[in-house]
Amino acid sequence: MQDASLSYPELSLPDIAGMPASDTLVLTVNNRLSRRLTLELAGLLRQERQVSELPRILPLSAWLAESANELAFETDDDVPAYRLDSFATQLVWTEAIRAEEAERVLLDASQAARLAMDADLLMDEWALQVPSGADTDEYRGFARWRARYRQVLAGIDAEDANQGYARVLRALEEGRLATPRQLVLAGFTDISPRFQRLLQAFEAQGTDVAQWRDAQRVQAEARRYEAADQGAEWRAAATWAASQLKAHPDGRYAIVSPQLEAESPFARRVLSHALAGRDGEPAFAFNVAVGRPLDEWPMARAALAWLRALAECAPDKGCGVDVLGAALLAGHCASDVRDRARLAAIDARWRRQGQLHVGPAELRRLLADIPALAQAWNQAMQIWTQGGRQATCDVWMLRMKAALTALGFPGEAALDSVGYQVMGALGDALGSFSALAPAAGRLGGVAAVSLLESVARSSSFQPQRDPLARLDVLGLLEAEGGYWDGVWMLGLTDDVLPASPKPNPLLPLAVLRQARAPRATPEREREWAEGMYAALCRCAPQLIVSHAHMDGERELRPSPLIAALALSDWTPDQALAHRALPQESLDDSRGPPLAAGNRGGGGLDVLDTQARNPLWAFVRHRLGGRELAPYADAATVNVRGQFLHKALELAWGMMPDQETLHELLADGRLAALLAQAVAQAADEELKEYAPALRALECQRAQAVLASWLDLEAQRLPFAVAQVEKNHQWQRGALSLKLRLDRIDSLPDGRSVIVDYKTGVAAAKPEPDWSRSRPVNVQLPFYASVLADAAGGEAAGLVLAQIHARQVAAQGLADEDLGIPGVTLASESKYFDGLSWPEIRQRWRVAIEALADEYVAGYAANVAYRRDDLKYCDALPFLRLHLDDEDA
Incomplete structure (x- = not known):
């Protein structure tokens, strides 16, 4: 399809x-170009000192929506009662596909719906015809989905944007439809068959069609810059x-990236450092044109969390602590500022106690x-439960607003500009949710909140740009139609521009190729x-295009669009690029x-973390700082382990020695x-398990314990001396409380210390025990430091793998x-040939040294081995990876 705009006069x-x-x-290709033409036209009239009305300048999509609304006032019986937005359209597509594929396995109906929406638009926009013999299995499936989708739309008397376009045409x-005398096209370079029909219809009604020519902007001659890698770029x-x-206090500049959404966190960090004020100079503000899903903004996330709590909490039955805890932590409610610590403490207690x-x-x-x-909670719950359990989205929307108001949303703190904008976006999301009433039907409270969460997740929100910022950071599409004094386009490699084709898999490739459809x-x-x-080359008189040479070990090549350009002689100002921020160093x-007499005791975890990273031990046990524990799960491995421990304790309580076992x-x-x-162990430890799951766990436990006792029966003779007994150890100001799983006594009076491990198989313990700073020291501690208190000299240490x-x-x-x-x-x-007594003495010296370090306050931030911090719950505090590019 040739560029049809070439046949129209230029203005x-x-x-x-x-x-x-x-x-x-004036119809434009996007919102940015509409805003630009409006501002430039108004500026031109001001220069000429004219007070004049501006012509209508709007994107094609906005004009189609306005025209569809105008047609709604006709007395035509074909006008549908509802017009679906993009989210509602996908919802209807998803349900139609699920209904059509009810007897088949479909892995992801939502993804299929997105592909079907795109295929439906391509079919109409590019007038695709699939002749007999050219169809594929995928296309035949899509044809069935499309027919079912159209039936559903007819059933709810609705239309989508694609059908609205066809009705306007x-x-x-x-x-x-009333038509203007003059139609001007701005920014259209890709004329589809349907858009061509639209222009012909305008001309048939006497409209003169022309195209806007950006006469003031000529294509800049770009300079190419090659960086070592993407970070350097x-x-x-x-x-x-x-x-x-x-250098130019009045200039406006832009950085354009084809992959800005993925790169935006790194870009913000690099720009914040480069544009920070130094030596009394002011910092430069910048705007990054990347929106985030609305449900990721704290205020919106809080509203959704409270609505989820209201939906899942029955007044007479209560609720899961994970749901209520998320709401309490989110705040933005009555008393959220005054009682923030109390709200967080409630959630932390539930996590720590493993409450379900x-x-x-x-x-x-x-x-x-x-x-x-x-x-506030009682009032909100009363509002939520009024009017029955089932309602349509428009009714739920009113109920949600009233319940949030009763809860004190958005909280006690004053809102800043971004907060007001998030509130507006949340109101728009509730409006979109309300419009889903014909598509979604009657819903329960939980389903209604889940649907609102989906709306918020699919809604991208970005605060308004800082009007004082003179640097914009944008993607390719966002930059089109803009104008700056200078633009740097980066990431232009041969796999990005042009990108690899992505034809819609639901449509035959031969048909798409013949129609020259996009992608x-x-x-x-x-x-x-x-x-x-x-x-983009017309966006600024000064233009630098760049690409990276390497991506890790993969060599990159420049885009063929810029490969022939001569390399620029521009180099970064080293003083500006590498000048460090003022720092104060404290070792x-x-x-x-x-x-002495402190309350900072604990278990052997104190010594284990001290051995791995002293600062971790200080943060965890002296400051009480650690990441929040996950919410409890009725079927966690930890509960299983407690259950097996209890069953073994009870079993050995009924068997005093190996002879009884025999x-x-x-x-x-x-x-x-x-x-x-x-x-008996299940009665104590598996109270929260469903009956079927509890029966399976009991069956599993009996089989596992029987296998373990078969192994115990083959040991040399022993008697069980202690089972699950508590001990306490004091060294200086440090007091540790310990618990032994089991101690066996041998005929010679010595003991064997047994520790149960109910997780998956672990590595051999000797490498950990032989380190100069030993870790996983539970058994070595009992064998060396607690030998007398634990039942005499230890002859052996046994890790029992019971799984x-x-x-x-x-x-x-x-x-x-x-x-x-x-x-x-x-x-x-x-252990380099050391005897057993020498090994035990070595452990004693190392363990007491670790205890003395901890008592003295030694808290060096040293990771002795990389795997030592695999399960560290204070990594953000340790900040060991600040130099990583991707951190």
């Missing part, structure tokens, strides 16, 4: 200004922008200390890229010593004993215990 902006405004319509061809662009803003559910009585008790929120072929992508690049690896095996009574122990995948043992011992997997100390390659 300049002064030509448009001289036309009668009331009889002139028919009305224009039939002379039922962004830093170079940021340095260029800083130098231009400083909170009843209405407990919730009233917790909120009694926050009377303002308690009253269908490499030739079409090249044509689009050339047009886009040419348009402090020690905190205050642990005071007797039970010989008499066939062991299975009954295990069943009794497992049932459905594997029942086995690992450990270290002074003599052969008859347990496969337990290594003799004299044969271990990790």
Whole structure:
């Protein structure tokens, strides 16, 4: 399809200004170009000191929507009652596809709906005809979906934007729409068959069609810059922008990136550093034209969290703590500023205690200390439950607004400009949600909130640009039609511009290729890229285009559109690019010593974290800083582990020694004993489990414990001396509370210490135990430091792996215990030939040294091994990776 706009006369902006405004319509390709032409035309009239009405200047999509609204006032029976927005359109497509594929497996109906929407638009926009024999299985499936979708629309008396376009086009061809005397096209380089029909309809009604010529802007001669990598490319662009803003106080500049959405976090960091004020100079503001989903903005997220809590909390049954906790943490409610700490403390307590559910009585008790929120919650719950459980979206919308108002939303704090804008965007989202009434039907409260969450997730929000900012950071499409004093376009590699074709998989490729539909072929992508690049080259008189040479180990090539350009001689100002911000350095690896009589005790985790990273130990155990624990889950591994521990404790309480175990095996009574122990443990530990899941866990536990006891029966003789016994250890100001899983006594009076591991198989413990700063020191601690208190000299340490995948043992011992997997100390390659007493003494010295470090306040931020911080819950505080480019 050739560029049809070439056949129309060209008009300049002064030509448009001289036309009668009331009889002139200017259609643009996007909103940005509409705003630009409006401002430039108004400025031109001011220069000529004219007070004159401006012609209508609006995007094609806005004109189609206005025209469809005009047709709604006709007495035509074909006018639908509802017009669906894009979200409602996708919702109807999704339900239509699910209904059509009810007897087939479809992995992602939402993704299929997006593809179907695009295919439906392509079919109409490009007048695609699929002849017999050219259809594919995918197209035949799409044809069924399309027929079902149209039936659903007819059933709810609605139309989408695509059908609205067709209705406007028919009305224009039939002379039922008022037309201007002059139509001017601005920015259209890709004329589809349907748009061509629209222009022909205008001409048939006596309208003169012309195209706007940007006579004031000529294509700039670009200079090419090659950076070592993508990070260096962004830093170079940021340095260029800083130098231009400083040298030209009245200039406006832009950085354009084809992949801005993915790169925006890194771009903001680089630009914030490059444009920061130094030595008394003011900082330069900048705008990044990347919106985020509305549900990611804190205020909107809070509103959705409270609505979710209202929907899921039954007045007589309570609610899950994860739902209520999310609302309490989100705030933006009554008393959220005065009682912020109390709200967070409630949620932290639920997480720490592993609580799953909170009843209405407990919730009233917790909120009694926050009377303002308690009253607001009761009022909101009363509003939510009025009018029944099922309602349409428009009714739910009114209920949601009233409930949020009762809760005190948006909170006690004064709103800033962004806050007011988020409130407006949330109101728009509620309006869009209300408009879904005909498509969604009657919904329950939970389903209504889920649908609103989907609306917010699909709604992109970006605060209004800072009017004082002279630097804009945009994507390719956002930059088209703009104008600046200088533009830097980066990321122009051969896989970005032109991009690889992405034809719609639901339509036959041969049909798309023949129609020259967008994204269908490499030739079409090249044509689009050339047009886009040419348009961007008219955005500024000064233009730098750049690309990176490497992406990790992958070599990159410049886009063929810029490959022939000569390399620029521009280089970053090293002083500006690398000048460090003023810093104050303090080398402090020690905190205050642990005071006597302190309450900062704990378990062996104190020594374990001290060995891995002393600052982690200080933050976690001295400051109490750690990430929030996840909400409890009825089927977590931790609950399983507690259950198996309890079952083993009960079983060994009924078996004092190995001899009894042998007797039970010989008499066939062991299975009954295990069943009794497992049932009693389940009553205590699996209260929250569903009956079916609880039965499965009990069955699994009996099989796992039977396998473990078979292994225990093959050991050398032993008696069980202690089961799940608590101990306390004091060293200086440090007091640790410990709990032993089990201690066995041997005939010679020595002991074997057993620790149960109910997770998946772990690595051999000897590498951890042999380090100069040993980790996972529970068993070495018992064998060396607590030897006397734990039941005499330890002869061996056994890690019992008790899991459905594997029942086995690992450990270290002074003599052969008859347990496969337990290594003799004299044969271990990790202890350099040390004897068992020497190993125990080495552990004692290392463990006491770690304790003394902790008491003295030693808190160096040192990670001795990378894996030591794999499960660290204070990584943001340690800040060990600030130099990473992607951090």
